[in-house]
Amino acid sequence: MASNVNDTETKHVAEKEFAKLSWGERISYGAGDLAQNLIFGTVGSMLLFYLTTVFGISAAVGATIFLVVRWINVFWDPWVGAVVDKSKFKRGKYRPFILYFGIPLTVCAALLFFPMEAVRGNVIYAFLSYMATALIYSFVNIPYGALNASLTRDNDEVSTLTTVRMTEANIGNLMVYTFLPLFVQLASPDKQVKDIGLFGIKLNLGNYASPHAGGAYFLVMSIYMVIGFALLMVTYFGVKERVLPTEEETDAVKYSDLFAEIKRNKPLQVLGMFFLIGFTFMFFGNTVWPFYMQYNVGHPEWVASINLIGSIPGIFLVFLWPIVRKKIGKKQFFYIFLSLFIVGQLILWVWQMPAFKDSPLLGYLGRFLMQWGITAATGYMWSLVPEVVSYGEYQSKKRVAGIINAIMGLFFKIGLALGGIIPGYINAFFKFDGAKAHQSASALMGIQFSMIWAPIVLALVAMWIMSRYPLSDKDVTRINLEIDKRKSEGQL
Template identity: 50%
Template sequence: MSDNTTHTLQQQNEYHKLTLWERVSYGFGDFANNLTFGTVGGFLLLYMTKVNAIGLGIASIIFAIVRIINVVWDPIVGTFVDKHTSKAGKYRPWILRAGIPLMIFALLLFAPLPFVKGNVAWAFIIYFIMDLTYSVVNIPYGSLNASLTRDAESVDKLTSTRMMLANGANLLVYTLFPMFVQMASPKDNHLQDTGLFGLKLSLGTYTDSSARNAWFSVYLVYAILGAIAFFLCYRFTKERVVATAEQTAQVKTTDIFVELKNNRPLVILGLFFMLAFTFMFFMNTVNGFFNQFVVQHSPWMGAIGLVSSIPGIVFPIFWPRLKKIFGKKGFFNFFLGMFVVGELLIWFGQ
């Protein structure tokens, strides 16, 4: 086979039309990541302070220290991944190499062991390791997206599919997780209104130390689901757009900082996402406290989570069409406007 023929076949392979199963398989990675990131981000602080008897100030410091370390850790991970490859690919292997340990470390955060209660060192070390491991999964996973295909239509559909699965995981996390934990919590367990169309369930106090086994048991199921999802993502995706050895050799840890220095649009985009994700993480973290101590009706946690999850599952179906109507910038502004209006309604509706 001539070099020209090989090059042509490679180009055709890079513009491969992704099948529905390939898109779903990739989206399983988002599903698994959100089962971990959503649960830890949305409920770990509540668990640490109300169930595991760690002071709010100490817990906040733990979170802050780990976030600061991430600023340095993430570029190191990205560079290392870009410079190494294997027979299984450059990005795919990390989904299993780090994905399964990620689920284990996340599960250990809710371990109902006697010495864990109130143990600041344990909480810090396990959360620290888990968060570093999350980067080792999520950074290669994000890069895998661009290596699946260059076909623009497939990329648009892939984005919609992965967001549907990501928000499907959010549904499990923000709607069902607190409900399942309350159902398994022994203290004051009695029939209560869930806020879901008159549905009443036997719910207990999930912010009491007696609920430690309930938290662990429910998250154990989620961890198993996440591990299966990571395996499916690894098994049924294929890297087609691969960097050359010359391109890989030029990658440096400092590249991102050089780009930030010279690329003003990237700086603006980076600042936007920093603010957006900070705000989103803040909202997710305080959500449990808000329902427990402001709304004072924790049984409604599932109902409130359902309301916030449904748009994220439904809207991605229409994203490709909306992009064609509004254009990328108009599409972005449209949903940003919806986000701002929604947050204002929450704020002034308190």
Template identity: 45%
Template sequence: MDNTESYSKNESKGFYKLSQTQRIGFGSGDLAQNLIYQTVSMYLLIFYTNVFGISAAAAGVMFLVVRIIDVIWDPIVGAIVDKSNPKLGKYRSYLVWGGIPLTGFAILCFWNGFSGSLAYAYITYVGLSMLYTLINVPYGALNASLTRDTDEITKLTSTRMFMANLGGLAVGYGVPIIVQYFSPDGKINSSASGEAWFTTMTIYALVGLVLLIFCYKQTKERVLMDEKETENVKVSDLWVEFKHNGPLRILAFFFITAFAMMAIGNSAGSYYMIYNIQAPEMLPYFMALGSIPAFIFMPLVPAIKRAIGKKQMFYVFLTIAIIGMVMLYIISVIPSLKSQIWLVFVAQFVKSTGIIVATGYMWALVPEVISFGEYTTGKRISGIVNALTGIFYKAGMALGGVVPGLVLAYVHFDKDNVLEQSEFAQQGILWLVVVIPAILLILAMFIISKYELEDDVIDKINYEIESRNN
């Protein structure tokens, strides 16, 4: 039997069971996207400042401009996705259609052929971001189309985040090693490493395209609205949904806070290891520890959630992340501790454990707010909802781009010095790695405390929706 059809006849309509192959197939889409997203998040800023040759302030402003464009573009994509019904799949088809040009623009973003050209940087980064949306919005909606079963969604999200962090590990650990290998001077932050960055991104982008095609082949859309019910979807439905869907508003603000925290910390990680710890050779291990806890803890998420509930799970792991950041700060300001690289790694592991579980599980809440919207309005506009969450997580990414750029400019970061920075610049880098992210985590904890869709509530909502449709 085809694995896309492997569900029991005893299942209630809409509450489908998914095979492990289906979960891995769906998760491979996140793995593919993270090979590009995480590379951009972790390394594009240092590529622009130290390799491509534009100032930190100019790069920061560009990141903000691109995100403003996304605020306009994302709801347009969401409306198109909800209204359209392509033959290759309402949501799946975009994995292929968008995947091919996305691969090209990802490679061009890390090409040094027009070194120092702000116009070239804008064109390629805007193109990359728009194409990423064209894949990410329908991919997020695809999640909600596979099943209504909350236990299955939890298992699916656990597998998905495992795969996403596999991508993060491949980027965090692998990218600097490959760039150093191909770079003539063995560095990742010098103008001589331009061709090495281009080669590395070509490898990662092409692997990502293969994974997107695999995701397309392994997924099947089952929970969909009738075509007549979605043909009148408009961009303005986004704001209507945001106004009337309280849980969606809570989740949206959690997204912006969480992604701002991750983007700021990730983009500063390479600066931190090179200039603060002064151990660039340890950068791959430090970045890898941003993903490794996922392979230990994400498979345990379904059991943890059953034991303590999803809100308590958020509180526990957000607190663990804050503890890890406090540890990292203390280690970084005491010279005798900073020289002990294993302590830096322990603190990074603790911090990453909290971040991975809390921010990983938030994706399981997206199908819940989609169902809540369908329950209250009669419209299951998955594309619009994912466009809205996309706007907020990209707003978080915007902060992750503009804040580091402006902070580095404020502390007089010297982009031409590949070995050391002033004490003030090092302090600014430390703000970016732990202080600002810790403040955002405290805010995220307050936001998620307002989320009210417990499992018994959302299960009742989903069963009522299916009873209406029968």
């Protein structure tokens, strides 16, 4: 009789924790990634450009603001992860954070671009508003990441969820990197009719590098924030937490688990370094792209059309990710797409040469290939996080999804920061002057180095790091089944 009860419990655990997700739940979860790109992706992509051309501070000061805030995040995020892991709410463990911190996050992000003349050029205002946004963002991003590992243990389902999630994230990238600059130019002063480089379409575009464009940024950002908050609510109401730690595990979580987890969890160490390097070279390109188009290529009016072409792989070719991964394996997946990124980068380098830069064709091709490579590599790596969480649970008998996602989020944010900080210092070193309409040869060389060569070197480093990742798909399946067996036998 006892055996039948245990068999029933085991079956119930398996059905619950290895759940197949509905399309509604997959899309609802992915809406959170779309939301965060609309909210914080805009900050990562446009803030340095805005601060140095519109707000009126130097590239070095802007980079220093990023540096200081990210150092604060180094200590802040692990604490947030521990808070998340120890949390107990009636409406879930992770979802309530999205509800409670969604509004302050969207308000603070919009205030970064507040066009009040009294604060223009004020370094303290820029620092405090960016710090508030970054710290609040941790209370949304870390629980959201932990929520991923709480939906199901099914490896194939996690792969499908990642595909859906990254499709929506890349729709967010389309809104940020393609339409945000276009919308800001449409709302900016000093308008001129310009060919945007797509099917002969001409639009009346303003100068979004002008000190008078502050109101345009704030208007567009405010609209993006409202949409972003609505999408966060779709996630909150549309998903169900299933794979959760026991009360004993929750009570046993300590801040020091962060250091223990890093020490014993080799997959976490490797994936964390891959996150760091991957997002560093990703945000190098995102940060420098407006500078590259404005000054090296000299056609900022083409930003929207070229980014539109570049967004195609991240939206319409994402369905190929699990197919390619299944055919060639997870490591080879990253090698192929990082190589594709490098090819695209080299084409963009050729494009800025005088003989080619007055035609958008090489820009279309280069941006398409580099975006295909980078969205696949930096997108699909999120599918490895749940297996790292399971490995940690297998080793320590504690499911510290919040702490692990805090660590991953920390590597992500350090990469994001380095991708904004280092180009800022490079611009300063090469004598970039945001007040000038045309830059010196030295400044153009600095922009080119940040846009092309530094990301290529980092992509090669990322390939080497991924070669050290120790978990195979068979390992992950074995680990998850062993954890379920322990739970059914009351060993946790």
